[in-house]
Amino acid sequence: MGSIGRTRQAARTPTMKEVARLAGVSTATVSRALERPELVSEETRRKVADAVASAGYKPNLLARNLRKMEARSIIVIVPDVSNPFFSEVIHGIETAAHRAGYSVLLGNTENDPARERAYGELIDDRRADGMILLNGRLPFRTRLAGAELPPLVMACEYLSDQDVPTVRIDNIEGARRAVMHLLGLGHRRIGHVTGPMWNVLSRDRLQGYRDTLIDHGLPYAEALVQPGDFSIGSGAAAGHALLSLPEPPTAIFAANDEMAMGVLRAARERGVAVPEALSLVGFDDIRFAAYVDPPLTTVAQPCRRIGEQAMAMLGALLSSEPPEERRVVLEAELVVRRSTAPAPAGR
Amino acid sequence: MGSIGRTRQAARTPTMKEVARLAGVSTATVSRALERPELVSEETRRKVADAVASAGYKPNLLARNLRKMEARSIIVIVPDVSNPFFSEVIHGIETAAHRAGYSVLLGNTENDPARERAYGELIDDRRADGMILLNGRLPFRTRLAGAELPPLVMACEYLSDQDVPTVRIDNIEGARRAVMHLLGLGHRRIGHVTGPMWNVLSRDRLQGYRDTLIDHGLPYAEALVQPGDFSIGSGAAAGHALLSLPEPPTAIFAANDEMAMGVLRAARERGVAVPEALSLVGFDDIRFAAYVDPPLTTVAQPCRRIGEQAMAMLGALLSSEPPEERRVVLEAELVVRRSTAPAPAGR
DNA sequence: CTGTTAGCGCCTTCAC
DNA sequence: GTGAAGGCGCTAACAG
Numbered sequence: 001m002g003s004i005g006r007t008r009q010a011a012r013t014p015t016m017k018e019v020a021r022l023a024g025v026s027t028a029t030v031s032r033a034l035e036r037p038e039l040v041s042e043e044t045r046r047k048v049a050d051a052v053a054s055a056g057y058k059p060n061l062l063a064r065n066l067r068k069m070e071a072r073s074i075i076v077i078v079p080d081v082s083n084p085f086f087s088e089v090i091h092g093i094e095t096a097a098h099r100a101g102y103s104v105l106l107g108n109t110e111n112d113p114a115r116e117r118a119y120g121e122l123i124d125d126r127r128a129d130g131m132i133l134l135n136g137r138l139p140f141r142t143r144l145a146g147a148e149l150p151p152l153v154m155a156c157e158y159l160s161d162q163d164v165p166t167v168r169i170d171n172i173e174g175a176r177r178a179v180m181h182l183l184g185l186g187h188r189r190i191g192h193v194t195g196p197m198w199n200v201l202s203r204d205r206l207q208g209y210r211d212t213l214i215d216h217g218l219p220y221a222e223a224l225v226q227p228g229d230f231s232i233g234s235g236a237a238a239g240h241a242l243l244s245l246p247e248p249p250t251a252i253f254a255a256n257d258e259m260a261m262g263v264l265r266a267a268r269e270r271g272v273a274v275p276e277a278l279s280l281v282g283f284d285d286i287r288f289a290a291y292v293d294p295p296l297t298t299v300a301q302p303c304r305r306i307g308e309q310a311m312a313m314l315g316a317l318l319s320s321e322p323p324e325e326r327r328v329v330l331e332a333e334l335v336v337r338r339s340t341a342p343a344p345a346g347r
Numbered sequence: 348m349g350s351i352g353r354t355r356q357a358a359r360t361p362t363m364k365e366v367a368r369l370a371g372v373s374t375a376t377v378s379r380a381l382e383r384p385e386l387v388s389e390e391t392r393r394k395v396a397d398a399v400a401s402a403g404y405k406p407n408l409l410a411r412n413l414r415k416m417e418a419r420s421i422i423v424i425v426p427d428v429s430n431p432f433f434s435e436v437i438h439g440i441e442t443a444a445h446r447a448g449y450s451v452l453l454g455n456t457e458n459d460p461a462r463e464r465a466y467g468e469l470i471d472d473r474r475a476d477g478m479i480l481l482n483g484r485l486p487f488r489t490r491l492a493g494a495e496l497p498p499l500v501m502a503c504e505y506l507s508d509q510d511v512p513t514v515r516i517d518n519i520e521g522a523r524r525a526v527m528h529l530l531g532l533g534h535r536r537i538g539h540v541t542g543p544m545w546n547v548l549s550r551d552r553l554q555g556y557r558d559t560l561i562d563h564g565l566p567y568a569e570a571l572v573q574p575g576d577f578s579i580g581s582g583a584a585a586g587h588a589l590l591s592l593p594e595p596p597t598a599i600f601a602a603n604d605e606m607a608m609g610v611l612r613a614a615r616e617r618g619v620a621v622p623e624a625l626s627l628v629g630f631d632d633i634r635f636a637a638y639v640d641p642p643l644t645t646v647a648q649p650c651r652r653i654g655e656q657a658m659a660m661l662g663a664l665l666s667s668e669p670p671e672e673r674r675v676v677l678e679a680e681l682v683v684r685r686s687t688a689p690a691p692a693g694r
Numbered sequence: 695c696t697g698t699t700a701g702c703g704c705c706t707t708c709a710c
Numbered sequence: 711g712t713g714a715a716g717g718c719g720c721t722a723a724c725a726g
Contacts, residue, residue, distance in 0.1 A: 013471075015719060026697045031721055041695060061472040062418065063719035066409045066702050073452070073474075082438040082634070087429040094428065094455045098462070103474065105420070106451045108441040115445070124360075125408040127420075127450065232638055261638050268640060287429070288635045291579055291608050293615060362703060373713045378705055388711060410703035413718055698725080703718105710713085 014055040023051035034059065073103035074314060075128040077119050079111045079135050084286040085256075085303060086134055089155055092307020093132055100315045102129075109135070117141060123150045130314045133157070136200055138164075151317040155310035156301075157200060158327075165317065165326040167310040171201050174299040174332040175208025175253070178281040181297070181334055182251045183216055186343035187279060191224040191249035193238040193259045202230075205255045205283060224249055228259045235262020236269075243270050243278070250278060250343050257282035257289045257298055264292060264339070275341035285335055295337035302330050361402040370398035381406065420450035421661060422475040424466050426458045426482050431633040432603075432650060433481055436502055439654020440479055447662045449476075456482070464488060470497045477661045480504070483547055485511075498664040502657035503648075504547060505674075512664065512673040514657040518548050521646040521679040522555025522600070525628040528644070528681055529598045530563055533690035534626060538571040538596035540585040540606045549577075552602045552630065571596055575606045582609020583616075590617050590625070597625065597690050604629035604636045604645055611639060611686070622688035632682055642684035649677050 020027040025044060033040045033048035040048070051057070065071055076093055078086050090106075097104045105128055107119030120139030122128040130151035131139075136159065138144070138152075149164065158166045182190050192209045195202030210220045223245060226238035235254055239262055242249055254260035260282030264274060272278050274294060282289060285300035309328055316323035367374040372391060380387045380395035387395070398404070412418055423440055425433050437453075444451045452475055454466030467486030469475040477498035480486070483506065485499075496511065505513045529537050539556045542549030557567045570592060573585035582601055586609055589596055601607035607629030611621060619625050621641060629636055632647035656675055663670035 017719080027719090028698080028721075029696060032696085035721080039695075044695080058468070058471045060413075060719050061474045062409070062413045062416070063702090064721075065474075066407075066413045066704090066718090067720050067722085069409070069702070071409065076453075080438070081428070081441065082431070082434040084429065084431055084434075084634075087431075087434040090453070091427070091429040091455060094453055098455075098465075103469070104453045106423075106437070106441055106453050108438060108445075118445075121405070122450070124405045127408045127412075261635075264640075265638065287431075288608075291612065291639070293611075293640045363705095364703080374704075375706080375714080376712060379712085382705080386711075391711075407703050410718095411705075413702085413720090414704045414706085416718070696726085698723105700721105700723085702720090702722105705718090706716090708713105708715090710711105 013060075014057045016057070016059070019048065019051045019055050019057045022055055023047045069126070071127050071129050072101060073105055073128050074130045074132060074311070074318075075105040075107050075119055075122050076132045077107040077109060077116060077134060077139060079109055081106060081108050084288065085284050085301075088287070088303035089134060089307040089310075092304035092309075093155075093311045094307075095304070096308040096311035096315075100311065102311075102315070111135070113137070113139075130318050132310050132314060138162075151314060153310045153314045153317070155306050160200065163326070165313055165323060167306050167313060167328045167330070169301050169306070169330050169332040171204035171332075172208040172211070174283065174301075175205040175255075176212045177332070177334045178253045178283065178299050179209055179212040181336065181340065182253065182279060182281060183212070185251070185279060185340060187249075187251035188218060188343070189224065189247065189249040189251070190218075191226065191242040191252040193226050193228045193235055193242075193252060193254040193263060195255040195259075196229045197227070202255055209253055228255065228262075230256050230258060232258045232262040232265070235259030236266045237262070239263035239266025240270070243267065243272055248278075251280070251340070252278065253281045253283075255283055257284045257286045257296060260289075260296055260298070260339075261292055264296075275339050277344060279340040279343070281334075281340060289335075290337065294339045297337045297340040298335055299332050300335045301332050305330060360407075361404045363404070363406070366395065366398045366402050366404045369402055370394045416473065418474050418476050419448060420452055420475050421477045421479060421658070421665075422452040422454050422466055422469050423479045424454040424456060424463060424481060424486060426456055428453060428455050431635065432631050432648075435634070435650035436481060436654040436657075439651035440502075440658045441654075442651070443655040443658035443662075447658065449658075449662070458482070460484070460486075477665050479657050479661060485509075498661060500657045500661045500664070502653050507547065510673070512660055512670060514653050514660060514675045514677070516648050516653070516677050516679040518551035518679075519555040519558070521630065521648075522552040522602075523559045524679070524681045525600045525630065525646050526556055526559040528683065528687065529600065529626060529628060530559070532598070532626060532687060534596075534598040535565060535690070536571065536594065536596040536598070537565075538573065538589040538599040540573050540575045540582055540589075540599060540601040540610060542602040542606075543576045544574070546577075549602055556600055575602065575609075577603050577605060579605045579609040579612070582606030583613045584609070586610035586613030587617070590614065590619055598627070598687070599625065600628045600630075602630055604631045604633045604643060607636075607643055607645070607686075608639055611643075622686050624691060626687040626690070628681075628687060636682075637684065641686045644684045644687040645682055646679050647682045648679050652677060 109115040116139035133154045136157035154166045228234035282298035285298045289296040456462040463486035480501045483504035501513045575581035629645035632645045636643040
C-alpha cells in the first residue's frame with residue numbers, strides 16, 4: 001500500500017525509524033540510547049533525545065515485548081475482587097508489581113475452574129510472564145510436576161502435596177491464638193464456625209481450634225462446631241444454631257470476619273449481648289472489622305504484606321534468581337477489640 | 348546461532364511454522380485455519396487441527412498483537428482497589444471485559460497524579476487499547492481536546508467541562524432522594540457530612556441536599572454541614588461536631604457509607620440512639636452497609652452495572668462503533684433499612 | 695561507539 | 711482454497 005492509502009490514524013505514532021532519521025543515526029543506536037545509554041556517546045545521546053522529543057516518540061511495547069519474548073505483566077487469579085480481604089492482598093501485589101516494572105492483569109474467577117484455566121492460559125499465550133494465585137487450586141487441566149510449573153506463587157492459600165512457592169500465614173497458629181485468648185478470659189464452652197471444608201484454610205483453623213482445646217484438657221464437642229462458607233449469611237445461621245443449643249457456648253471463634261459479623265447479627269436478633277453474654281473472635285481483620293458494634297476481636301492477616309511478598313517472590317522467579325525461600329510464613333497477630341470479655345461468672 | 352546453541356527453554360513452545368510443517372501446509376494456511384476456518388477446506392482444517400493438537404501449539408499473542416497493533420486489554424485507573432465501592436465496580440468491569448475478550452490491567456494510583464499518568468501512558472505504549480477511569484481527573488499532562496482523547500470512559504465520576512464518555516448515576520438526584528426520605532419522616536433539622544470538595548460527586552450530593560431543603564422551604568444552615576473526606580474517621584469527627592451543636596440535627600445524611608458508619612460510631616460514643624434519636628442515611632450501599640447496627644439506610648449505586656456498562660461503552664469505542672450514547676446515567680435507589688425512623692415528637 | 699543484518703511469530707495482501 | 715513474500719517495530723549479535 002502506498003502512502004496514499006494511509007489513514008490519519010495509522011500515520012500517527014512515530015516509529016523508531018523516524019527518530020533515527022531525525023537524529024541522523026541508525027535505529028540500533030536509537031534503541032541503545034534509550035535502553036542502555038551508557039553504551040552511547042554523550043553527543044549522540046543528546047541528538048537522539050532531541051529527536052525523540054521533537055517527534056513525540058514513544059517506544060511500542062508490543063514490538064519490544066515480542067522481540068524480548070516477555071510481557072512484563074503478571075496475572076492475579078482471584079475468586080472475587082470485591083471481597084475485602086482479597087482486594088487488600090491485590091493492593092499489595094499491585095504496589096510491588098508497579099515498583100518492579102510489571103503490570104497486573106486481573107483474573108476474577110468466581111471459583112469457576114473454567115475461568116481459572118482461561119486465565120492460567122495467559123501464560124502460554126505469553127501475555128503474562130507469571131501468576132499469583134489467591135485460591136487453592138492450580139489452574140491447569142493436567143497435573144503438572146514441579147519443574148513444568150510456570151512461574152507461579154500462591155498467596156494465602158497453599159498446597160500440601162506439591163512444592164509450590166507460597167506466601168501465607170500459619171492458620172493453625174492463628175486459630176490457636178484466638179482460642180488461647182478466649183481460654184485466658186475464662187471461657188470453657190467455645191464454639192466454632194468453620195469455613196467450607198474443601199478449603200485448607202478452613203481445615204487448618206478448625207484444627208487449631210480443636211488442638212488448642214484438647215491441649216488444655218477440654219473436650220472437643222461436635223455440637224459446638226457449625227459449618228459455614230465464609231459468608232455473612234452462613235455465619236448468622238451458624239450463630240443461631242449455636243445459641244439455640246441447650247447449653248450454648250459463652251464464646252465463639254469464627255473462621256473469618258464476615259461470619260463473625262453474621263454471628264453478631266444472630267446474637268443481636270436473639271437478645272444475646274456481645275461481649276457480656278457472648279465473646280466473639282473473627283479472622284482476617286478486614287477493614288470493617290473495627291467498625292462493627294462492638295468492634296471485633298480478630299486474628300489479623302497482614303494482607304498487603306502478603307501481596308507484596310508474593311509479588312517479590314514472583315519477581316525473583318521471573319528473573320530466575322533462586323528466590324531466597326520458596327515458602328514464606330508471615331505472622332498473624334491477635335487484635336483485641338471489644339467483642340471479647342471475661343466469661344460470665346455463672347459457668 | 349545454530350541448533351546447537353538452542354537452550355531447552357527456547358526450544359519449548361512450538362511455533363506456527365512447526366505446525367505448518369507437521370500439517371504439510373503453509374503458515375498462512377495454519378493462520379487462516381485458526382482464525383477464519385471458513386476460508387479453509389474441511390480437510391485442511393482437520394489436518395491443521397491435528398497438527399496443532401499433536402504439537403501442543405498455542406498461538407503467541409505477543410506476535411499476534413504486534414501484527415494487529417492491538418493489545419486486547421484495557422487499563423482501569425482507580426485510586427484504591429481495596430475500597431469496597433471501587434472493587435465492586437471493577438468486578439463489573441472485569442466481567443464485561445472477559446466476555447468481550449479483553450484483559451483488565453489494574454492501575455492503582457492512591458490519587459497520585461504521577462502514577463495516574465504512568466498508567467495513562469500504557470495506551471501510548473500500546474499495552475492497553477483503552478482505559479476506564481474511576482477517578483475524576485484525566486491522566487494526561489497536557490489538556491487534550493475531544494478528538495485527541497484515547498479510547499476512554501469515565502465511571503462514577505465525570506467532567507462537566509469536557510465531552511468524555513461517562514457512565515454514572517445522578518448524584519444530585521440521589522442526594523435528593525435521601526433528604527426527601529428524611530423529610531417524609533418528619534425531620535426538619537437535617538445535617539450533612541460532605542465528601543472532599545475537590546470531588547464533583549461531593550459537590551453534587553451537597554447540592555442535592557441543599558436544593559431539596561430549600562425547595563421545601565427549609566433554611567440551609569452552614570452549621571449543619573460538616574466537611575469529611577469519605578473516610579470513616581472523618582465521618583466520626585463530623586458526627587461529633589454535629590451532635591455537639593446547641594441544637595443538634597435529628598437526622599444526618601452522609602455523602603457515603605463509610606462516613607455514615609463514622610457518624611454511627613460518634614452517636615454510639617455519645618449515647619445517642621440510632622434511629623430513635625438520630626436518623627442516618629448513607630450513600631453507595633457498599634457491601635457492609637447492611638450489616639452495621641442498625642443496618643444503614645442508603646442510596647444504592649448499581650456498582651457492578653456501572654462497571655459493566657462502562658466496559659460495554661469502551662468496547663464500542665474500541666471497535667469504533669459509534670456508542671449509542673456517550674453519557675449513560677443509571678438509577679440510584681434509596682434502600683430503606685433501620686437507621687432511619689420518624690423524627691422524635693419533641694421537635 | 696555505531697551501523698548492518700537478521701529475525702521475534704504472526705497475519706495479510708497478492709498471485710495462482 | 712492455498713502458498714509466497716513482506717513487514718508490524720523493535721533489539722541483539724556481529725562487524726567495523
